[in-house]
Amino acid sequence: MTDRPAQVQPGANYKGPTLRVDIIATAAFAIYVVLHYVLLLISRNYAPSYLDEATAVILLPLALYYAVTPRGWVPAVLFTGYAALLIIGGIQSTYGGVEQPKAAIIATVLDTKLFIFVLGLCAVMNRLDRPVDMFRTLFLAMIGIGIINLPFVVLDLVRGVDLHGDVLLHKSSLPLPRGLFHHHTELAWLYCIAAFGAYTLFQIKNNVRLLALTAVFAVAVLLTVSIKEIVGLGIGLILISGKAKRGGHLGTALIGLSIAAAATVVLFTTGFGAAILNHASMFVGGHAIPNVRAGMTEASWLIANQHFPLGSGGGTFGSAPSYQGGYSEVYYAYGINTLYGGSREYSGYLQDVFWPKIVGEGGWIGFVLYAGFLLLFVQRLVTKPARSSQGDPLQRFSLAIVVLVFVVSTASAPFTNELLIFFMALALGYGSRARHLATQRATPRRP
Secondary structure, X not given: OOOOOOOOOOOOOOOOHHHHXXXXXXXXXXHHHHHHHHHHHHOOOOOOOOHHHHHXXXXXXXXXXXXXXXXXXXXXXXXXXXXXXXXXXHHHOOXXXXXXXXXXXXXXXXXXXXXXXXXXXXXXXXXXXXXXXHHHHHHHHHHHHHHXXXXXXXXXXXXXXXXXXXXXXXXXOEEOOOOOOOOHHHHHHXXXXXXXXXXXXXXXXXXXXXXXXXXXXXXXXXXXXXXHHHHHHHHHHHHHHOOOOOOOOHHHHHHHHHHHHHHHHHHHHOHXXXXXXXHHOOOOXXXXXXXXXXXXXXXXXXXXXXXXXXXXXXXXXXOOHHHHOEOOOHHHHOOHHHOOOOOOOOOOOOOOOOHHHHHHHHHHHHHHHHHHHHHHHHHHHHOOOOOOOOOOHHHHHHHHHHHHHHXXXXXXXXXXXXXXXXXXXXXXXXHOOOOOHHHHHHOOOOO
């Protein structure tokens, strides 16, 4: 008769290939984040780099490997269907202005980065023995970068120009600091994720200094006067706070009510609140002005209805090749060319929206396939079993990232941004992590 082996905590005494994978993945992820900010710092103007494209090439074999696993083939089929619609739609498109099928192929390749990042990081997550160590390293990296950048944020506000000598933009009467990284939205994303990381570490370690850092980073987000990031930050912090006690949501409710009350006071009694409301009134309400975001949203519905089932095709609407490799005639057909930031002469706002691009280029079927791909992973994250009765702080952090990215996607294109696509894929990968894998690896076999 053999004794039953004792259960060992995941990763407690495990050595070998899995430990090496943990070390390599942690180092690679930290390098990716640091390199993103180094490239921003040394660039003369704010522009995307090839960091995400190069990383996608490295991750491609892992993504293909995961795509043929039992948990990977369904999302792979969904995204493949979406990509096929873009290509076929581009070939069938009657709109000129861009070279087809070249524009459709480029648009599809750019969208495929999300597929590769998510499935590739799912494959990596399933090999990690202690993901908490990797997350902790990333949290510390974002917190460190955030702290280093803080003096330059203050310097921006004092001088009215950034470190590179460029005059700050203003929202109403408020200056928008950039710190070291050229753009106020990069600042907002940095401090949102740093705040989430600091608050998650506070949940794990209960160190009051981490709570103070969370507050400082939250203030830095407020200084960017960026509505979508502020909303995403508030919801994310509520999610990370978790439950006050087992089976109860009192703590979450109290924190939510406190944030809502504070936001109401700020909005209606301060100059900062007035600037937020004034900016919001440009897009909604009776004083809204014609703008690219609203125009493209409305046009995307018309395109999906009038060109059912294919949409206008890849590379024709809201994607980089739709205006960088020419100028799509779709913009003339639906009046986008008459809007500021949407014209052939100045097309800088055509990628300030995301979902209209999915709906317009891929039609309603493409939208369902793309959204289904994402929601499948979100569902896995939401239903992931908690590690204890108090819940899983890493799961709550991941949910906060997902919410932030979805909120940002209402007025930006985060699923092609090299920072947000990485953290989104990381969060979704954690949700798809095999639930029993780490325990199995750490449990000795019977003799």
